[in-house]
Amino acid sequence: MILFVTGTDTGVGKTFFTVNLLKVLKESGKDVLGFKPVETGCDPVCEDATKISEVCGKEIPPVYSFKTPVAPSVAEILENRKIDIGLLKEKIREYESETELLIVEGAGGIMVPISGSYTFLDFAREIADEVAIVALNKLGVINHTLLTVEVCKYNNLNLKGVFLNNFGKENERKDVSRISNFDTLKELLNVPVFKFKTAEDFKSFVEFF
Ligand SMILES: Nc1ncnc2c1ncn2[C@@H]1O[C@H](COP(=O)(O)OP(=O)(O)OP(=O)(O)O)[C@@H](O)[C@H]1O
Numbered sequence: 001m002i003l004f005v006t007g008t009d010t011g012v013g014k015t016f017f018t019v020n021l022l023k024v025l026k027e028s029g030k031d032v033l034g035f036k037p038v039e040t041g042c043d044p045v046c047e048d049a050t051k052i053s054e055v056c057g058k059e060i061p062p063v064y065s066f067k068t069p070v071a072p073s074v075a076e077i078l079e080n081r082k083i084d085i086g087l088l089k090e091k092i093r094e095y096e097s098e099t100e101l102l103i104v105e106g107a108g109g110i111m112v113p114i115s116g117s118y119t120f121l122d123f124a125r126e127i128a129d130e131v132a133i134v135a136l137n138k139l140g141v142i143n144h145t146l147l148t149v150e151v152c153k154y155n156n157l158n159l160k161g162v163f164l165n166n167f168g169k170e171n172e173r174k175d176v177s178r179i180s181n182f183d184t185l186k187e188l189l190n191v192p193v194f195k196f197k198t199a200e201d202f203k204s205f206v207e208f209f
């Protein structure tokens with residue numbers, strides 16, 4: 001079983017979500033592995049893959065890692081290294097055979113190109129059983145989340161849910177939308193919508209996975 005983790009953007013908390021979900025599922029006795037197949041911004045450390053490896057208790061490096069903090073399709077040109085999608089899929093199948101649930105993190109949002117015009121959407125269509133969308137709670141999240149959900153639905157991806165990340169300053173006076181975004185998303189979407197902020201919040205997700 002493969003869960004693909006995407007987000008409404010880069011920096012919205014996909015890794016925080018992936019790592020904490022892996023942690024609580026492992027603690028509940030579930031056989032899980034995490035994997036970040038392509039990572040950019042490895043300068044020099046691939047932060048995401050390192051965090052995922054730590055929580056999995058074994059070294060799980062990206063198949064492709066790039067120094068430049070850009071889309072993989074750009075990094076492969078700048079660093080003159082072509083990404084072989086077949087190799088990514090091979091590694092996914094290998095890890096999938098070793099576990100009950102493989103959680104795969106993309107890079108940035110779902111329309112980010114991996115190589116040429118081949119995007120994480122194309123990749124998810126070919127490898128994912130389910131897709132989780134991580135969204136950062138701030139003004140603009142409604143549009144970004146509905147766009148991402150729409151694209152996933154249009155491409156017949158099986159949406160596990162939207163996970164609203166309440167990370168950030170509590171000062172809601174500056175961004176009043178943070179108060180209402182969760183309820184608004186629940187009203188507008190016919191997919192499950194959850195919220196999280198701390199590692200503790202992930203305990204309530206276990207039964208859902
Ligand atoms: N709920 C949270 N609590 C504490 N820190 C958080 C939370 N969510 C995100 N962060 C921090 O915010 C930063 C960005 O989060 P994260 O790296 O998970 O984003 P991402 O979507 O995986 O980014 P990328 O597209 O680069 O993979 C990180 O430093 C992360 O530790």
Ligand SMILES: C[C@H](N)[C@H](N)CCCCCC(=O)O
Pocket residue numbers: 010011039040041068069070071072107108109112
């Ligand atoms: C470098 C960053 N941490 C991500 N891994 C890559 C994000 C690519 C975003 C491309 C884009 O949407 O414009």
Ligand SMILES: [Mg+2]
Pocket residue numbers: 014015016048105
């Ligand atoms: Mg990440």
